[in-house]
Amino acid sequence: MKAEIIAVGTELLLGQVVNTNATFLSEELAVLGIEVYYHTVVGDNPVRLDELLTQAQDRSDLIVLCGGLGPTDDDLTKDTVAAHIHHSLIQDEQALEQLNDYFSFSKNKMTENNLRQTLMIEGGRAIQNPAGLAVGTLVTENDTTYLLLPGPPNELKPMFKKNARPLLEELFPQKEELLSRVLRFYGIGESQLVTELKELIDHQSNPTIAPYAKPNEVTLRLTAKVADHGEGELLLDQLEAKILSQVGDYFYGYGDENSLVEVTVEQLKKAGKTVSAAESLTAGLFQSTLGDVPGVSEVFKGGFVTYSEQTKEAFLGIDPILLEKEGVVSEFCAIAMAEQARILSGADFAVSFTGVAGPDELEGHPAGTVWIGLAEKGKPTIAELQHFTRDRRYIRRSAVMKGLDMVRRAVDK
Numbered sequence: 001m002k003a004e005i006i007a008v009g010t011e012l013l014l015g016q017v018v019n020t021n022a023t024f025l026s027e028e029l030a031v032l033g034i035e036v037y038y039h040t041v042v043g044d045n046p047v048r049l050d051e052l053l054t055q056a057q058d059r060s061d062l063i064v065l066c067g068g069l070g071p072t073d074d075d076l077t078k079d080t081v082a083a084h085i086h087h088s089l090i091q092d093e094q095a096l097e098q099l100n101d102y103f104s105f106s107k108n109k110m111t112e113n114n115l116r117q118t119l120m121i122e123g124g125r126a127i128q129n130p131a132g133l134a135v136g137t138l139v140t141e142n143d144t145t146y147l148l149l150p151g152p153p154n155e156l157k158p159m160f161k162k163n164a165r166p167l168l169e170e171l172f173p174q175k176e177e178l179l180s181r182v183l184r185f186y187g188i189g190e191s192q193l194v195t196e197l198k199e200l201i202d203h204q205s206n207p208t209i210a211p212y213a214k215p216n217e218v219t220l221r222l223t224a225k226v227a228d229h230g231e232g233e234l235l236l237d238q239l240e241a242k243i244l245s246q247v248g249d250y251f252y253g254y255g256d257e258n259s260l261v262e263v264t265v266e267q268l269k270k271a272g273k274t275v276s277a278a279e280s281l282t283a284g285l286f287q288s289t290l291g292d293v294p295g296v297s298e299v300f301k302g303g304f305v306t307y308s309e310q311t312k313e314a315f316l317g318i319d320p321i322l323l324e325k326e327g328v329v330s331e332f333c334a335i336a337m338a339e340q341a342r343i344l345s346g347a348d349f350a351v352s353f354t355g356v357a358g359p360d361e362l363e364g365h366p367a368g369t370v371w372i373g374l375a376e377k378g379k380p381t382i383a384e385l386q387h388f389t390r391d392r393r394y395i396r397r398s399a400v401m402k403g404l405d406m407v408r409r410a411v412d413k
Contacts, residue, residue, distance in 0.1 A: 004038035008067035033174030067151030069134035095135035276345035277303035334383035338373030
């Protein structure tokens with residue numbers, strides 16, 4: 001079964017809103033065994049949307065439209081689809097009741113245009129919205145099925161999972177399903193990863209391998225098309241084992257959600273270890289990144305931001321004479337910062353960052369020159385020299401990712 005996703009909204013074309021719905025829907029449909037062949041975006045223009053629908057109906061069995069179901073005049077998706085398939089719009093009583101209940105409870109005044117949200121396409125099945133007021137529709141005409149969903153992700157996701165997905169499973173049972181697994185890698189670029197796995201990629205069939213470059217890391221999506229779920233998991237296990245036998249040293253976790261910081265925090269928790277930090281060029285970004293993870297207080301006691309030579313001396317007790325001699329962009333400085341941060345905080349590990357974020361040079365070193373130190377209780381403190389590229393923001397973020405990886409690897413040993 002071929003499907004395509006049409007996102008409706010001028011704000012998407014202007015770049016004001018990121019189209020995350022397409023990613024979510026593609027993954028959900030893949031699980032159902034429905035393959036998505038096209039992603040398109042069109043503005044709030046009924047003529048262009050109608051033209052796109054004409055193209056879509058000739059190439060796809062299922063057309064999923066998201067956006068344009070709201071109460072304003074530019075929300076024309078239902079009107080356009082209904083006119084395209086020569087159906088009328090009718091009021092859905094359940095949606096109307098939900099709308100009335102909402103305004104009764106909120107004590108807000110309901111304007112007439114809100115009733116547009118309760119309209120559905122005649123001859124279709126209403127898709128109720130558990131997180132909003134705009135009702136959707138699933139309707140079939142001339143062997144093409146149209147699924148209309150709202151644009152806001154906080155409405156679309158629960159609406160699809162609770163109400164649309166069961167309908168699709170009922171109406172379009174598939175003999176096969178697509179199983180996916182995402183492997184995440186740090187410390188290797190996409191081109192090198194693909195080169196290392198060239199033999200596997202060149203001879204892939206089922207499962208398939210798809211690399212994706214992300215900021216500071218690379219992911220591989222493994223996808224198996226199978227009739228039996230257990231068989232699919234076995235195929236993915238076998239392919240993963242082959243991949244990790246070649247590039248496993250760079251592998252750190254699974255899934256789209258489990259980021260490097262989350263994996264690092266989880267490993268610290270399992271090991272019963274704590275971490276601290278002393279930051280110069282990153283100015284607290286490492287500690288802020290840790291702080292984004294729920295439950296990090298179990299492993300993170302706190303740390304230091306020592307942006308100047310004076311604070312390196314005052315906060316960490318680093319000898320100013322040696323600091324002046326060796327420089328702040330130095331192995332000495334990174335080691336001293338990490339050691340003192342660990343001692344003063346009482347943590348098991350401490351990581352330090354010192355260097356040049358740019359755009360100007362510092363102590364004769366170009367932007368992107370970064371020393372990262374790692375102190376571990378009972379072991380010699382180390383420091384690694386990195387040469388990051390691109391802009392100031394990317395350099396600082398790259399340093400944080402490298403620091404996380406150093407902690408992760410140290411905990412793993």
